[in-house]
Amino acid sequence: MDDRLMGRPETTDARREAQLVFDQLAPEYDRSDVEFFGPIGARLVAHAEVTPGDAVLDVGCGRGAVLFPAAHAVGEGGKVTGIDLSRAMVESVLAEARDKGLQQVNAMVMEGAEPAFPPESFDVITGGMSVHMLADIPRVFQAYHRLLRPGGRLALSAPVTVDDPAPEVFGLRSxxxxxxxxxxxxxxxxxxxxxxxxxxxxxxxxxAGFTEATAREEPAFITADSPESFLLWTWTHGMRRLWERVSDRERAAAEADIKAEARARSKRTDRIVLPTPVMYVVASRPDA
Ligand SMILES: C[S@@+](CC[C@H](N)C(=O)[O-])C[C@H]1O[C@@H](n2cnc3c(N)ncnc32)[C@H](O)[C@@H]1O
Incomplete structure (x- = not known):
């Protein structure tokens, strides 16, 4: 395992721990040969029906898997604001937006549970693989409803574990x-x-006041060049927090299990392709 990806956050406070972990992850996050967050982000923007000129809030923007497709969808006449509790993620997004000349993008460090904006500030709120991490989801939905203009849309994605026939995470039982x-x-x-x-x-x-709400699962495909690169990828996102709880002794066996299962369950033999379900939640604030 890459030594740069090891090490434990020092505090036990859950939010602070998440902040530290995502700050640490930011340079590597969604930057390997493994495809997962990008296609899901693009799909979420399609579900959100983002249109030119929209004002979009992207909660837990990370490195911009949702934010950048949304920026293209709103165009120069729109605006996309990314918020994230990780300063490193926010700085990366701002740097990439600058490099790409996307003036419609802004990003700031802000808690996602109750974003501090005036009521009815946005046409669309997105949250890609992020909002499921927040506590008290009913309150979060109420906060997002207040921030949306009448007719506005909420679109969230989240990883799903399936209980039938057996639980899987990222497509694997291991x-x-x-x-x-x-x-x-x-x-x-x-x-x-x-x-x-x-x-x-x-x-x-x-x-919370939303209508036309749907929650549906769709398959996503995790693709990697090899079982080894798939395994390394599991250290580059939230699963790192899980790895940090696994003892060194257990880690070697778990890694071997994951690599073997990834190879065995891959839909292709020349590379790793793992189907995994993703939940998309879409809802609208009714027109006034
Ligand atoms: C799995 S990443 C998803 C990032 C991006 N949306 C994507 O689809 O790749 C989750 C992101 O949510 C952020 N996050 C976690 N808890 C948060 C909170 N309470 N408030 C704001 N952001 C949070 C993390 O810092 C991280 O960047």
Whole structure:
């Protein structure tokens, strides 16, 4: 394992820990040969029906997997504001937007649970693989409803674990087993369903005032050049927090398991292609 990706955050406070981890991850996050966050971000922007001129808030923007496709969709007449609790993520997004000459992009360090903007500031709120990490989802939905203009849209994506026929995380049972053993209380991955699943999310959205709410699963494909690069990728995003709970002794066996299962379950033999379900939650604030 790459030594730069090792080491534990020092505090036990969950939010501070997440901030430290994502600050640490920012340089490597979504920058390997492994494809996952990018296609999901583009799909989320399509679900959100972002149109030219829209004002978009992207919660937990990370390195911009949602924010940059949204910036193209709104065009020069629109505006995309990314917020993230990680300063390193925000600085990376600002630097990339500058390099690409995207003047419609802004990003700032801000808590995603209750973003500090005036009511009715946005046409669209997106959250790619981020909002499921927030506590008290019903309150979060209420906060987002307030921030949307009448007719505005909310679109969120989240990883899904499936219970039938057996739990999987990132398309693998070996990672689900690690989660089952080490995830308790960490808030890293929703071992149960993200947002409580459709059964919970839809009533919560309606209670917050949203209409036309849907929560659907679609397959995404994680692609990697090799089992080794897939394994390295698992250290470059939130799963790093899980790895940090695994003892050195257990780690070697877990790594071998993951590599073997990735190869065995890949849809192709010349590279790793793992199907994994992603949940998309889409809802609208009714027109006044
Ligand atoms: C898995 S990444 C997703 C990033 C990006 N949206 C994507 O699709 O690649 C989750 C992001 O959410 C951010 N995040 C986690 N908790 C947050 C919070 N409470 N407020 C704001 N951002 C948060 C992390 O710093 C990280 O950048």
């Amino acid at each position: 990672i689900a087993r690690l989660c089952a053993a080490h995830n308790a209380g960490s808030g890293i991955y929703p071992y149960a369903e993200a947002f409580g699943g459709a059964r919970q999310a839809l009533p919560d959205l309606r209670a």
